[in-house]
Amino acid sequence: MKKIFALICIISILLTFSACRKPIIETSTFTYVEKGEEILIEGTAGSGNSNNLGSANGGSNENGSSNDAGNEIIELSEEEMRYKPTTLTVTLYDSQKSIYGFTYNTTENPIKAVIQIKKKGADSWSEYALNSKKALYFDSEWQIFYHYISKAEIKLDASSTYIYRVCDTGAQKKFGKYIGSEEVTFKTKNTKSNSFSFAHISDTQRGSEQFGLSLSKITDKVDFLLHTGDIIQNPIESDWKDMIDNNFKYLSRIPMMAIAGNHEVNGGFKNYDTYNHFNNSIPPQSSTASGYFYSFVYGNAKFIMLNTNDLNGNKLTTEQYDWLVNELKSNDSKWKIVSLHNPLYSVGIWGSTNNTIALALQEQLKSIFAQNKVDIVLQGHDHTISRTYPLNENGLPENETFETINGIEYSKNPNGVIYLTNGTTGSVTRGPENYDKALFKYATASKEATWSEISIDGDKLTVVVKHYDLGKESVYYKWGINKS
Numbered sequence: 001m002k003k004i005f006a007l008i009c010i011i012s013i014l015l016t017f018s019a020c021r022k023p024i025i026e027t028s029t030f031t032y033v034e035k036g037e038e039i040l041i042e043g044t045a046g047s048g049n050s051n052n053l054g055s056a057n058g059g060s061n062e063n064g065s066s067n068d069a070g071n072e073i074i075e076l077s078e079e080e081m082r083y084k085p086t087t088l089t090v091t092l093y094d095s096q097k098s099i100y101g102f103t104y105n106t107t108e109n110p111i112k113a114v115i116q117i118k119k120k121g122a123d124s125w126s127e128y129a130l131n132s133k134k135a136l137y138f139d140s141e142w143q144i145f146y147h148y149i150s151k152a153e154i155k156l157d158a159s160s161t162y163i164y165r166v167c168d169t170g171a172q173k174k175f176g177k178y179i180g181s182e183e184v185t186f187k188t189k190n191t192k193s194n195s196f197s198f199a200h201i202s203d204t205q206r207g208s209e210q211f212g213l214s215l216s217k218i219t220d221k222v223d224f225l226l227h228t229g230d231i232i233q234n235p236i237e238s239d240w241k242d243m244i245d246n247n248f249k250y251l252s253r254i255p256m257m258a259i260a261g262n263h264e265v266n267g268g269f270k271n272y273d274t275y276n277h278f279n280n281s282i283p284p285q286s287s288t289a290s291g292y293f294y295s296f297v298y299g300n301a302k303f304i305m306l307n308t309n310d311l312n313g314n315k316l317t318t319e320q321y322d323w324l325v326n327e328l329k330s331n332d333s334k335w336k337i338v339s340l341h342n343p344l345y346s347v348g349i350w351g352s353t354n355n356t357i358a359l360a361l362q363e364q365l366k367s368i369f370a371q372n373k374v375d376i377v378l379q380g381h382d383h384t385i386s387r388t389y390p391l392n393e394n395g396l397p398e399n400e401t402f403e404t405i406n407g408i409e410y411s412k413n414p415n416g417v418i419y420l421t422n423g424t425t426g427s428v429t430r431g432p433e434n435y436d437k438a439l440f441k442y443a444t445a446s447k448e449a450t451w452s453e454i455s456i457d458g459d460k461l462t463v464v465v466k467h468y469d470l471g472k473e474s475v476y477y478k479w480g481i482n483k484s
């Protein structure tokens with residue numbers, strides 16, 4: 001059924017757009033390759049090796065120091081620009097092994113797509129090839145084009161400072177000039193440390209400027225970003241460029257762990273947009289057409305990232321639900337943090353009072369989250385700021401006891417799951433609507449550029465909800481959980 005549905009979607013997209021617009025480039029060679037239940041865009045082998053793993057420290061130096069473009073501005077022709085990387089993102093591909101994922105897109109099929117990287121102060125670069133694959137994208141007129149996604153996974157030393165750049169050394173030979181990104185200073189972290197922090201960001205969609213303001217305050221403070229979806233407004237490439245390229249100076253030097261929201265498939269276009277812009281370790285059970293689910297471990301915390309675009313009757317599909325249960329039960333991390341876009345418990349228009357998806361997800365998940373001692377659930381979609389009391393397996397609030405440590409109130413071993421929304425890190429703000437006040441410790445409207453900084457230090461987890469406005473960083477709420 002999924003194959004048929006996906007084919008119908010693709011055919012309807014083509015008919016819709018081909019009927020009312022002039023011919024689109026390459027539509028005559030618009031071909032798909034079926035693989036499993038997914039329909040993949042025709043793949044083409046890019047450059048280099050299929051496995052880029054290995055230590056970048058002391059690896060082979062194929063390119064030497066012959067390319068010293070640095071960050072000088074190099075004029076590129078229109079043809080040369082087609083090889084220049086765009087929408088570069090970095091992820092924690094396998095955080096426990098200090099393997100980082102890189103993804104970028106180019107208009108043209110790369111001749112030799114590489115990442116050149118060296119420890120700060122080193123003379124020569126190590127060079128790693130990326131895998132490149134042809135993929136479909138929509139432009140702002142919803143016309144269909146192709147570009148090429150390039151991905152690599154590279155093992156780096158922990159707690160080290162690197163310089164890297166992504167470029168096409170094949171195109172460089174062809175055109176006689178450097179075609180690539182600026183050089184980036186990238187600091188790796190000790191991903192096994194039980195003392196770390198991350199920023200929960202969400203729903204940036206129509207606010208790349210507000211996202212940038214937030215990132216200017218976050219990037220050098222936390223170890224990674226966790227985005228609960230609606231990264232962009234529409235699944236069109238210009239929105240991705242607006243959001244990512246305009247914030248290159250931040251997003252190129254901090255990993256972002258993201259899940260898809262409904263806007264990544266706005267209009268029902270399941271065109272692999274999230275997969276095409278991020279490099280995560282995705283379990284085989286997960287489709288990648290409308291986003292994907294995955295998990296990772298950082299220090300003493302397990303992060304489970306769900307895909308609420310992947311629903312059946314408003315509940316997680318059997319494949320995703322079974323995977324989730326196994327992830328929860330097979331985990332011995334001190335902290336369990338679940339992230340999803342559509343909320344179970346929130347206070348806005350998509351919240352818990354009468355939204356059918358929220359109610360269905362509650363029915364399906366509230367008991368397994370509580371039974372498996374999930375600590376917090378990070379939610380998006382509602383653009384509001386809220387925190388529930390600890391909710392038990394029936395979704396009812398449990399009493400809390402508090403203790404104050406360094407001026408912050410900590411909930412002492414809460415007997416239930418605390419569900420959070422932390423506003424919009426973009427520009428689309430919303431306020432609370434009707435909600436069950438018995439469930440929520442606090443609820444308020446977000447302002448533009450809102451996020452939370454969440455730090456874990458052994459058995460304490462601290463949440464600070466912030467926003468950035470008119471050049472001033474303000475704190476909404478500050479609280480924590482103490483599991484000592």
Ligand SMILES: [Fe+2]
Binds near residue numbers: 262263341381382
């Ligand atoms: Fe949403």
